[in-house]
Amino acid sequence: MQLADHHAEAERLMTICNACRYCEGLCAVFPAMEMRRSFGAGDLDYLANLCHGCGACYVDCQFSPPHEFEVNVPRTLATVRARSYRDHAWPGFLRSLFDHNGLAISLAAALGVAGFILGFVSWHQPAVLVEAHRDPSSFYALMPHEAMVTLFGTAFLLALVALAMGFRSFWRAAREQIPEPAGGGSLLQALRDAGTLRYLDGGGVGCYNEDERPTDNRRFYHHLTFYGFLLCFAATTSATLMHYLLDMPAPYAWYMPPKVLGTLGGLGLIVGPVGLFLARIRRDPELNDADCSGIDTAFIGMLFGTGLTGILLMLLRQTPAMGIMLALHLGFVLALFVTMPYSKFVHGIYRYAALVLYALERRRLGSKADRS
Amino acid sequence: MGETWDVLVAGGGNAALCAAIAARRAGARVLVVEAAPKFYRGGNTRHTRNMRCAHETATEHLTGPYTEDEFWDDLLRVTQGQTDEDLARYMIAKSSHMLGWIGEQGVRFQPSLGGTLSLGRTNSFFLGGGRAMLNALYLTAEKLGVEVRYDTPITALEIDNGRFRAAILNGTTRIEARSFVAAAGGFEANLEWLKESWGDRAENFLIRGTPYNRGDVLRMLIDAGVEPVGDPTQCHAVAIDARAPKFDGGIITRLDCVVFGIVVNSEARRFYDEGEDFWPKRYAIWGRLVADQPDQIAYILFDAKSLKMFMPSLYPPVTAGSIAELAGKLGLDAARLEATVGDFNGAVRSGSFDHTVLDDCRTEGLNPPKTHWARRIDEAPFYAYPVRPGITFTYLGTRVDRHARVRMANVGPSENMFAAGEIMAGNVLGRGYAAGIGMTIGGVFGRIAGEEAARHAVG
Numbered sequence: 041m042q043l044a045d046h047h048a049e050a051e052r053l054m055t056i057c058n059a060c061r062y063c064e065g066l067c068a069v070f071p072a073m074e075m076r077r078s079f080g081a082g083d084l085d086y087l088a089n090l091c092h093g094c095g096a097c098y099v100d101c102q103f104s105p106p107h108e109f110e111v112n113v114p115r116t117l118a119t120v121r122a123r124s125y126r127d128h129a130w131p132g133f134l135r136s137l138f139d140h141n142g143l144a145i146s147l148a149a150a151l152g153v154a155g156f157i158l159g160f161v162s163w164h165q166p167a168v169l170v171e172a173h174r175d176p177s178s179f180y181a182l183m184p185h186e187a188m189v190t191l192f193g194t195a196f197l198l199a200l201v202a203l204a205m206g207f208r209s210f211w212r213a214a215r216e217q218i219p220e221p222a223g224g225g226s227l228l229q230a231l232r233d234a235g236t237l238r239y240l241d242g243g244g245v246g247c248y249n250e251d252e253r254p255t256d257n258r259r260f261y262h263h264l265t266f267y268g269f270l271l272c273f274a275a276t277t278s279a280t281l282m283h284y285l286l287d288m289p290a291p292y293a294w295y296m297p298p299k300v301l302g303t304l305g306g307l308g309l310i311v312g313p314v315g316l317f318l319a320r321i322r323r324d325p326e327l328n329d330a331d332c333s334g335i336d337t338a339f340i341g342m343l344f345g346t347g348l349t350g351i352l353l354m355l356l357r358q359t360p361a362m363g364i365m366l367a368l369h370l371g372f373v374l375a376l377f378v379t380m381p382y383s384k385f386v387h388g389i390y391r392y393a394a395l396v397l398y399a400l401e402r403r404r405l406g407s408k409a410d411r412s
Numbered sequence: 413m414g415e416t417w418d419v420l421v422a423g424g425g426n427a428a429l430c431a432a433i434a435a436r437r438a439g440a441r442v443l444v445v446e447a448a449p450k451f452y453r454g455g456n457t458r459h460t461r462n463m464r465c466a467h468e469t470a471t472e473h474l475t476g477p478y479t480e481d482e483f484w485d486d487l488l489r490v491t492q493g494q495t496d497e498d499l500a501r502y503m504i505a506k507s508s509h510m511l512g513w514i515g516e517q518g519v520r521f522q523p524s525l526g527g528t529l530s531l532g533r534t535n536s537f538f539l540g541g542g543r544a545m546l547n548a549l550y551l552t553a554e555k556l557g558v559e560v561r562y563d564t565p566i567t568a569l570e571i572d573n574g575r576f577r578a579a580i581l582n583g584t585t586r587i588e589a590r591s592f593v594a595a596a597g598g599f600e601a602n603l604e605w606l607k608e609s610w611g612d613r614a615e616n617f618l619i620r621g622t623p624y625n626r627g628d629v630l631r632m633l634i635d636a637g638v639e640p641v642g643d644p645t646q647c648h649a650v651a652i653d654a655r656a657p658k659f660d661g662g663i664i665t666r667l668d669c670v671v672f673g674i675v676v677n678s679e680a681r682r683f684y685d686e687g688e689d690f691w692p693k694r695y696a697i698w699g700r701l702v703a704d705q706p707d708q709i710a711y712i713l714f715d716a717k718s719l720k721m722f723m724p725s726l727y728p729p730v731t732a733g734s735i736a737e738l739a740g741k742l743g744l745d746a747a748r749l750e751a752t753v754g755d756f757n758g759a760v761r762s763g764s765f766d767h768t769v770l771d772d773c774r775t776e777g778l779n780p781p782k783t784h785w786a787r788r789i790d791e792a793p794f795y796a797y798p799v800r801p802g803i804t805f806t807y808l809g810t811r812v813d814r815h816a817r818v819r820m821a822n823v824g825p826s827e828n829m830f831a832a833g834e835i836m837a838g839n840v841l842g843r844g845y846a847a848g849i850g851m852t853i854g855g856v857f858g859r860i861a862g863e864e865a866a867r868h869a870v871g
């Protein structure tokens with residue numbers, strides 16, 4: 041089968057790397073590559089999502105540009121990765137949302153925010169926006185709890201279905217040459233590898249970003265972002281549980297789980313994305329695919345916006361700004377949910393899938409044969 | 413006015429950086445001048461993957477001990493005795509400290525690469541390859557305060573009676589230094605020089621590594637009365653894919669499939685026993701073998717059975733449904749090639765094929781024979797790789813003593829000139845090669861040269 045351009049370039053590089061193998065010890069991509077002689081579209085999507093973009097194989101490669109072989113694995117795999125988000129998205133007619141992703145996601149956020157402001161205002165008197173904070177159960181004065189749950193529950197479910205379909209498409213393609221069934225061991229191994237970002241360490245010295253000095257701490261900022269996100273998610277879940285199971289509606293005191301988790305998570309979602317953003321603008325442009333920078337920054341922006349509006353809402357909830365802040369925050373959260381399947385969020389899912397597949401393959405790797 | 417340094421190092425590879433770091437650690441002010449631009453710094457070192465050092469026990473990355481005696485035996489065998497025993501034994505003894513020392517300079521290792529398990533006991537592989545290794549050395553040198561200038565070839569040397577005074581950089585800047593370390597590689601990229609001893613055959617050689625190793629510093633030293641060592645035709649040469657670029661194609665153009673098929677020249681005739689011994693023990697003779705064939709080209713032929721038995725390489729093999737069609741694609745005489753393959757197939761005595769041992773699959777009554785791994789070439793599709801001599805590095809160099817001090821012809825050791833790496837490899841390698849020894853020569857003598865140069869310069 042004829043490969044598309046982005047896959048063809050990745051295949052060219054994998055053929056070179058497979059003849060070279062010097063980077064074998066740096067990450068998971070090269071050992072996985074060595075287990076293959078041919079590289080189909082699915083294999084390449086798999087390898088691309090296994091790559092963490094640590095940059096080590098670029099600064100270590102004797103054939104990177106200006107060498108005539110022009111080997112640039114991080115950039116090529118970044119391109120394939122970004123395309124894999126688009127190609128596996130479901131339903132198909134929404135794939136074009138990836139083409140101008142920054143615009144699409146900003147629009148979603150703006151629409152979300154505007155929707156809530158309009159909703160609050162038309163539901164009540166316009167004045168409610170600036171006065172609701174006087175009411176102890178102020179959030180639900182603006183929007184009844186049931187309405188909130190229904191809206192967000194629906195959005196979340198839709199997103200989940202789309203994410204699951206995307207995952208299915210990716211999984212089927214990626215395991216072209218991995219017949220083994222996924223089991224508990226591989227799921228756990230992948231959880232560890234994802235949770236520690238094991239392969240974002242440049243083979244042990246730290247990852248490369250600006251130049252050949254491994255000084256980067258993207259892993260640290262990603263941990264803040266990633267765990268910040270999980271904590272926020274846990275905050276919402278705990279609040280929902282407390283509301284329904286314990287009959288303890290919001291607001292919560294500062295020491296209650298939703299507050300503690302939400303505050304820590306919100307801070308993570310502010311500091312983490314800022315760190316990732318700064319690293320991104322300092323990054324050697326050779327390492328990035330220019331086309332996917334919109335996807336990346338849009339996602340960073342959404343997370344930052346979600347975290348920032350959440351923390352501001354908490355700080356300002358006793359003031360007249362509360363109404364606007366609530367609309368802002370809910371707008372961001374809704375947009376984040378709705379756009380999940382059409383944003384860089386899917387990288388978490390595909391990467392996890394790739395790590396599971398790699399854990400499966402590793403067992404085979406144990407019996408590495410000497411061919412020469 | 414010119415500048416004055418304690419130690420001036422010419423080159424930018426393993427030998428140069430080991431010298432620079434060692435000299436700087438010994439207290440000297442060190443300037444490194446590298447002819448290549450930053451990306452191509454460290455010429456051939458960028459292309460390496462491992463180094464061979466003696467060690468008493470297995471380690472995290474090495475599967476077993478490799479004693480100094482065993483190392484010496486290997487060297488003696490591959491060079492057929494053409495080595496300076498005193499110097500070689502001294503290097504081997506020092507090599508056992510090399511892994512620790514170079515690790516302290518930031519270089520990291522890993523177990524042997526896929527497809528190279530046979531080297532897993534003797535050779536230490538660099539994590540990320542030679543360029544990663546170099547990047548680590550440059551970072552360390554930079555932290556220590558070594559100054560490095562790129563795009564800065566040495567174009568002339570001022571040497572009085574075996575004493576280094578100054579070097580001219582880029583034809584313009586004059587630099588004085590108390591000691592000089594020559595670590596500027598061999599002359600493999602200098603086709604005119606190669607032609608002096610190889611004749612026009614050298615036109616068809618491919619240079620596997622850097623185009624910057626033109627031997628200018630070596631030539632200047634010899635012209636200034638430094639005693640040469642080694643034969644100008646001796647070098648490390650392997651058969652590489654003929655489609656490789658003229659320079660710098662690196663490791664990925666090598667082909668490891670000779671033992672699985674037959675090799676014919678442009679007259680479609682075989683010329684050497686392809687199954688003489690294990691490939692790692694024989695690969696380094698094929699460069700010279702092909703260099704002796706008409707037009708310096710040969711073709712490795714094999715069939716469908718063997719396609720997946722060796723490491724893949726950069727270019728796909730030429731493929732055909734029949735031997736005659738293959739001959740057409742290669743520009744060989746079809747009838748002649750069919751006859752060669754027919755004769756070979758007719759002479760094959762079946763045995764039990766096993767490429768991991770010296771098996772009993774061989775030919776009978778064929779000249780030259782194929783003594784192991786001989787299997788009939790009869791299963792379409794048929795494949796071929798065109799190959800040419802790929803020159804890795806040359807052995808003619810400067811004679812040195814244990815202190816890496818160069819010797820002046822008829823005079824004795826120079827007061828303040830030292831050499832390390834390819835530029836003096838001929839002291840240890842009169843001929844032949846054992847994988848990983850190039851980096852050992854550069855590392856061990858580089859470190860010694862740096863220490864001695866610093867001792868001379870700053871006491």
Ligand SMILES: Cc1cc2nc3c(=O)[nH]c(=O)nc-3n(C[C@H](O)[C@H](O)[C@H](O)COP(=O)(O)OP(=O)(O)OC[C@H]3O[C@@H](n4cnc5c(N)ncnc54)[C@H](O)[C@@H]3O)c2cc1C
Binds near residue numbers: 455462595847854
């Ligand atoms: C493809 C390939 C793979 C190899 N693999 C291995 C391996 O795995 N293990 C191993 O031990 N050996 C290997 N070798 C051999 C090894 O590369 C050399 O033996 C070793 O790197 C030599 O180190 P060096 O510092 O002497 O020379 P180099 O690393 O070549 O450095 C010489 C430097 O001198 C500079 N220079 C040249 N002229 C001037 C001038 N006039 N002024 C200033 N600077 C100058 C050049 O630009 C160059 O950077 C390999 C070689 C090749 C080509």
Ligand code: HEM
Binds near residue numbers: 091265387
């Ligand atoms: C399986 C779980 C995950 C893994 C293995 C993972 C891994 C990575 C890696 C390797 C990168 C850098 C390369 C790239 O830009 O693609 C990255 C980027 C990023 N990740 Fe994750 N991630 C995971 C989940 C998440 C989650 C859940 C979030 C937040 C909700 C998140 C937020 C980000 C952000 C904002 C970036 C952008 C950084 C940039 O563009 O420079 N990740 N992730």
Ligand code: SF4
Binds near residue numbers: 062098102103104113
């Ligand atoms: S990135 Fe370069 S050095 Fe690394 S395996 Fe590929 S070709 Fe070799």
Ligand code: SF4
Binds near residue numbers: 095
């Ligand atoms: S960028 Fe890092 S993770 Fe990606 S292939 Fe290269 S070494 Fe592996």
